[in-house]
Amino acid sequence: MKSTGTFYNFISSYNRINKILDSSDNDYQESDSLPKREKLTFDNGFYANCTAMFVDIRGSSKLPEKHRRPRLAKLYRAYISELVAVMDGCNECVEVNIVGDGVWGVFDTPYTTNIDAVFAEAARANSMVKMLNYQLKKHGYDEIQVGIGLSWGRALVIKAGLSGSGINDIVYMGDVVNEAAHLAANGSKRPYRDEPLMISNVLQSNLKEEYGALLKRNYEYDCWHGYIVDTAMEDWYVENCK
Numbered sequence: 001m002k003s004t005g006t007f008y009n010f011i012s013s014y015n016r017i018n019k020i021l022d023s024s025d026n027d028y029q030e031s032d033s034l035p036k037r038e039k040l041t042f043d044n045g046f047y048a049n050c051t052a053m054f055v056d057i058r059g060s061s062k063l064p065e066k067h068r069r070p071r072l073a074k075l076y077r078a079y080i081s082e083l084v085a086v087m088d089g090c091n092e093c094v095e096v097n098i099v100g101d102g103v104w105g106v107f108d109t110p111y112t113t114n115i116d117a118v119f120a121e122a123a124r125a126n127s128m129v130k131m132l133n134y135q136l137k138k139h140g141y142d143e144i145q146v147g148i149g150l151s152w153g154r155a156l157v158i159k160a161g162l163s164g165s166g167i168n169d170i171v172y173m174g175d176v177v178n179e180a181a182h183l184a185a186n187g188s189k190r191p192y193r194d195e196p197l198m199i200s201n202v203l204q205s206n207l208k209e210e211y212g213a214l215l216k217r218n219y220e221y222d223c224w225h226g227y228i229v230d231t232a233m234e235d236w237y238v239e240n241c242k
Contacts, residue, residue, distance in 0.1 A: 004165055016163075028156075034094050034108040040159040040170060051092070051118045051152045051203065052177045054104040054184035055083055055125055058145040075141060076101060082128050090121040095170060104180065106155070106172050112206050115152060119199075119211050120230070122148050126196055127233035134241045147187020148196055151179040152203040186221045194218065195225040 020042075027044040035046045057079065080103055087096045087105035092114050095106040107118045125148055133143040153176030161168025183198035195218075204212055204224040215224040 002167075004167060006165060032110045034106065035157060037170060040157065042159055042161075042163045042168075045156060045158040047154050047156055049110055049153070050094075050155050050172070050176060051107040051109040051115060051150060052104065052155070052172070052180035053087065053107065053118065053122060053125075054102060054147075054149040054180045056102045056147050056181075056184045056187070058147060058188050071141070075136065075144075078132060078135070079129075079144070082132065083125060086121060086125045086128055089124075090117060092117050093121075095172070102181075102184070104177075104184075106177075109152060112208070115203060115206050116208050116211060118150065119203075119207055119228075122150055122197055123228040124230045124233060126228060127230040127237070129196075130229065131233070131237060131241065134237070145188040146196055147184040147189065147198060149180040149183030149185070149187060149198050150203050151176050151183060151200040152206060153179070153200075183221070183223055186218075186223075187225070190220075194220075195227045197226050197228050199224040199226075 023043055029044070029046050031046045031048040034048045034050050040046075079101075080098055083103040084096050084098070087093050087103070090105075090107065092107040092109055093105050094108050097104050107114070107121075109115045109118060126146075129144070129146050136143060153174065155172045155174040155176050158171050158173075159168055160171045179200055183200060186194060187198045188194055188196045197215075198218070198221065199207075199215060200223055204215060207215075214228050215226040218225040
């Protein structure tokens with residue numbers, strides 16, 4: 001969000017705070033699905049079911065020690081570009097966000113079939129990282145490791161920012177978002193023990209049997225995990241990345 005440079009008036013600020021805190025609690029609605037952006041105002045909000053996916057690079061703080069700035073920028077651009085492409089290509093995806101080296105998405109999943117679709121996108125994300133690592137090695141980089149976290153639950157969805165300024169965004173808050181971020185932080189954490197894809201207990205219990213069988217219990221972090229890939233991407237990788 002680009003700054004407008006508008007002078008800060010503390011009296012106007014005081015009045016805005018009072019108006020927000022005085023607004024009715026009845027303007028916050030329960031919903032099984034995420035709301036359309038146009039339904040959100042500075043006065044309402046929704047509690048909605050959704051799935052959150054976070055993807056983080058392991059050991060990213062050490063990357064500037066390994067690569068000079070132009071090479072580091074190209075690594076991050078390739079990684080972020082294609083993660084955004086994966087998430088954005090999912091019909092259930094409603095938001096994609098970039099925070100540092102993390103990419104996360106929010107998905108509308110009122111039905112178990114929608115949850116299965118997001119799980120499939122997580123497998124594509126993992127396959128994409130495998131292709132990225134092949135290209136990184138060809139260009140003289142070290143491979144990267146990622147953690148992918150998936151969680152299902154209810155989120156508070158609001159439009160937040162400064163009314164009338166054009167500076168605003170849609171904000172998702174709640175345990176579902178925090179849990180997905182926490183799970184991603186544990187993906188690939190311990191070599192040979194933690195798989196990249198970390199799934200919450202609730203989400204795993206809602207997967208179809210075929211997908212659930214691909215995961216195993218991770219007792220250390222009280223979740224499910226696995227190294228899951230997209231079949232078509234894996235076949236292409238075997239054929240073309242030698």
